[in-house]
Amino acid sequence: MNNNVTEQTIQHQPSMFCFQCQEASKGTGCTLIGVCGKPHDVANLQDLLIYLLKGISFLSLDVRLPEVLEQRVSLFIMDSLFATITNANFDREIFVGKIRESFALRGEVRGYYNEQFPDQAASLPDAAVWEADTEAAFDEKARTVGVLSTRNEDIRSLRELITYGLKGMAAYTYHALHLERDDNELNRFMRRALAATLDDSLEMQDLIALTMETGKYGVNAMAMLDEANTSVYGNPEITKVNIGVRNRPGILISGHDLKDLEELLKQTEGTGVDVYTHSEMLPAHYYPAFKKYEHFVGNYGNAWWKQTSEFAAFNGPILMTTNCIVPPKDSYKERIYTTGNTGFPGVRHIPEGADGAPKDFSALIEQAKQCPAPTELETGEIIGGFAHAAVMNVADQIVDAVKTGAIRRFFVMAGCDGRMKSRNYYTDFAAELPKDTVILTAGCAKYKYNKLDLGEIGGIPRVLDAGQCNDSYSLVVIAMKLKEVFELEDINELPISYNIAWYEQKAVIVLLALLYLGVKNIHLGPTLPAFLSPNVAKVLVENFGIGGITNVEDDMKMFLGA
Structure with a gap:
């Protein structure tokens, strides 16, 4: 079945369509301008850039490229995916330049493809061959290759879920590369997954499997960045x-x-x-x-x-x-x-x-x-640095607290903060948690509660901040270590609940990584992703227990069984 629409049928589509972040307008998608402030023409050019990256990826999969060109392809795809993340780049000229650069790079790769596969050169996908040289042509084409160009909503949902996971992965591999860490296998997977979103023969089950594989490589990306950060700057300290x-x-x-x-x-x-x-x-x-x-x-x-x-x-x-x-x-x-x-x-x-x-x-x-000193907003201190190495240093203390009942349950409240007033739920939830519970956090979601006076349990702060969003990996390492210590068969047997706030694509790859590792019953808020079709959401609910949030009182009862 052809899942794509033609250029003629796209003419009545909205000025743009973007639903990659939690702020998607009306819970469905931004159609005139992004809630983030992204203009419609920039949103469309980002779609076109992603489309061309898929073409480059398709051409480069089975082709023997010179090492230098192979590296340039990997870096360009990584860099370009990162540039399209929510709230990263609003500059139209940057994307026009990247589109022009993609034509040049794709041309080099296609030369090797045509040389090594001369019989297949006539059947290449449009993303591998379409060309133009004016911005007007870019804008016209861009409106035909975005999210809505995939007609089947379930296929669309899974293609976008994979693509957003790759965007988050690209961010983490980009930071690792700045610290001279790279992984060719991971880079090639990113290209393989991008190319797969062009393949209309892939059914829902094929794309679900690829989604889980994206989570697997997400774990690898976060592990690589963790190793890069700690090798260069040392293990985070409390x-x-x-x-x-x-x-x-x-x-x-x-x-x-x-x-x-x-x-x-x-x-x-x-x-x-x-x-x-x-x-x-x-x-x-x-x-x-x-x-x-x-x-x-x-x-x-x-x-x-x-x-x-x-x-x-x-x-x-x-x-x-x-x-x-x-x-x-x-x-x-x-x-x-x-x-x-x-x-x-x-x-x-x-x-x-x-x-x-x-x-x-x-x-x-x-x-x-030439500037005056900053205007003081607040005073005091906040505590953090509870990455996996620091937590393992006090593991005996934590295990004893669990065994004696001093700590009843851990709540992973990692993820993102955002503008919606409904996110105050996380402040209220943290404040209402029983005093025998501990919050494990990473990412800017912590700002909803890291300045609350929640106290300690036997010298252990009730909010343990592991670091940035990518340091959600630390929370996984901590959970795996605790599973070993308590000699459990399944990570889901631990006294850990997951109440995660999400906003953009780095949170998507963290979620996919957790699912790949077998973590179940994760609750996402303040809303479930708009890009999950009803059928895809049903798969996640039935296989992984994914759920949303309601209100603090009812959710507290649900998590604690009270």
Whole structure:
């Protein structure tokens, strides 16, 4: 069956269609402009870029390529997938450039394909051969190859689920690559999975199997990044982080890229400029390598979505290293910079250093020197650094607390924060949890409760923050170790419940990784993904016990059996 629609039947489709994040308009999809602020033309060009990546992937699967070209293909696909993640890049010109670059790269790969498979050159999919050279042609084509171009809603749902998982995986492999860690098998899987979404012969069961395989490689990607981070910067340590400010100019760094932070800290040393983290960069304070910098002074503010008020109050320059930028306000637009795969029209971008040299952050530093100190938002400290190595150091204490009944249950409340008022559910849920329960968290979801005074159990804080969203891997390692300690056959026998908040595609690959590892009865909120068709959602419910959330009182009874 052909699951695709033709260009003629797409003419009455909306200006755009995007449902890759939790904020999908009306719970179904954004059709005029993204709730995130993404314009319809940028959304469509991102769809076209993904389409061309599928064509490159198809051509490169069984072809012997020179090693240098093989590496370029892997890097381009990784980089481009990452650029299309929610809140990463809003700059139309960036995507026009990537589309042009994809034509050139695809042409090189197709040359080798035609040479090695001359009999198949005439039957290549459109994604492998379509070409144009004007932006008008890009825009016209883009509207025919997006999400809705797959007619069957179940096939569409699974294709998008796989693609979003690959986007999250690309983010993690991108960070690992910055620390000189790479995995050719993982890179080739990403291409194989992208190419599979072009194959109309694949039925629902085939794509479900590929979805689980995506989870398998998601585990590998997070493990690789964990090894990269800890090898370079040391194992995270239990750390108290200052949330106040000092009376000196500062630079605020947000996003996820620890390599960017390292280079910024080196370049600001001795300049009289302090460095503060924001949102997902908070866990950088837990790494031993960064503690030697006296001007690395604390965390400023909260989760990504509060940046429009917090960035204005910071007074100094802000560096966005990865996704989580929102359209900046005029009050700080002249002070915000992007780097890596992040971009916004009219915002200054810090490019990669030439020939592997560090990025040049001198513009931020000089601007910071002219700015007043940050406006204080709050005072005090928050504690974190409970990644798998740190938790295993106190494993005996935790096991004893479980055996004596001091700890009745752990709640994994990892994931993302967001703007919806319904997300206050997670604050209320954390506050209402019995005092004999412990929260395991990673990602910016922690900002819903990491400043609550929830106390301790025998010296163990009731909120154990493992780090960034990718450090959800640490929570899996902790669970697997506890399974061994308690000599259990199944990870689901542990006293652990999963009440996870999701927002974007990195949360998708974390979910798929958990499913691959056999974790069941995960609850997602504040809403289930719009890209899950009823039949695909039914498969997840029947096979894995996936569920949503309702209200704190009823969910507390459901989780605790009260």
